[in-house]
């Protein structure tokens with residue numbers, strides 16, 4: 571199936587979180603007609619229907635048991651690809667007993683993308699703490715999908731509010747971050763980001779600003795040596811190869827128009843160095859993108875919002891943006907890593 575006609579797959583994520591309602595909201599907005607693209611929601615068909623109807627949505631879709639059931643798809647539509655829950659779900663209360671179900675959704679979507687039966691996968695949020703008892707060491711979609719794709723190098727980048735922030739490290743305890751920032755890893759990360767900016771955002775010669783790790787980018791070594799020993803040499807190597815990579819900048823003063831107006835993306839060293847700024851600028855309409863995978867995968871900028879599950883107070887803006895971006899990226903994608 572070619573990428574222009576292949577469906578977009580949306581995994582409904584943690585069943586106790588807001589993923590089921592997000593699926594209902596997406597179906598209601600007729601995004602499939604806007605994009606002229608079939609959308610397939612992965613999840614338990616009864617759960618998605620009940621939770622959607624409970625907040626006044628029509629749950630107007632057809633149910634399939636495998637992607638082959640879609641047939642020729644002359645007109646775009648919305649389908650639910652049924653995957654049964656392991657145990658009944660209590661709204662707002664995740665249980666590790668449904669972790670296999672959550673992972674099955676990811677496996678089905680990822681494998682269908684790898685097998686060219688689908689153009690991209692978009693993920694609703696998962697509750698990581700409900701997966702790790704079943705899958706020790708589970709950190710998040712990014713790392714899980716990279717392993718499933720047999721890819722060791724993956725980059726998490728979020729886009730929103732006119733910003734793109736990529737991360738040198740993903741879901742790590744803070745104390746593990748310095749050791750995880752190596753010259754080889756950093757260089758690979760920057761190469762993946764530069765390539766993605768060219769391919770998906772049309773930047774002929776992308777400009778990437780790199781933060782330091784330590785306060786004031788290490789203050790000439792007084793506050794840490796990573797900038798001098800690792801980050802600056804990697805930047806110099808890439809500059810020598812003709813890339814426009816700048817830094818390391820003190821992270822606390824980098825996020826101002828003076829610098830950002832000249833940049834296509836920022837590379838931050840760790841999760842909570844870069845993402846709070848991005849989410850402050852765009853929470854509810856940002857998109858999380860996995861770069862470096864042989865498939866297109868985007869996601870929402872928020873979590874499972876257990877406090878809102880089962881209510882009508884859910885903003886679907888980030889999911890809409892994630893679907894639109896996946897659609898666009900899938901049109902740019904080839905079988906090489908994204």
Ligand SMILES: NC(=O)c1ccc[n+]([C@@H]2O[C@H](COP(=O)([O-])OP(=O)(O)OC[C@H]3O[C@@H](n4cnc5c(N)ncnc54)[C@H](O)[C@@H]3O)[C@@H](O)[C@H]2O)c1
Nearest residue numbers: 694695696697698699869870872873874875877878884885
């Ligand atoms: N893509 C993902 O799978 C993803 C992303 C982020 C967090 N998470 C996971 O989600 C779980 C909960 O994380 P958290 O509590 O830090 O963040 P959260 O995003 O679930 O909630 C933070 C706050 O934002 C609100 N909120 C979140 N999404 C909203 C929406 N669509 N509409 C309206 N309000 C919304 C919540 O009600 C809450 O007040 C954790 O297990 C975390 O790891 C998953």
Ligand SMILES: N[C@H](C(=O)O)[C@H](O)COP(=O)(O)O
Nearest residue numbers: 710711712713858869871872
């Ligand atoms: N780091 C993401 C965020 O804060 O939005 C989130 O945890 C999701 O990550 P995965 O896509 O790897 O699950």
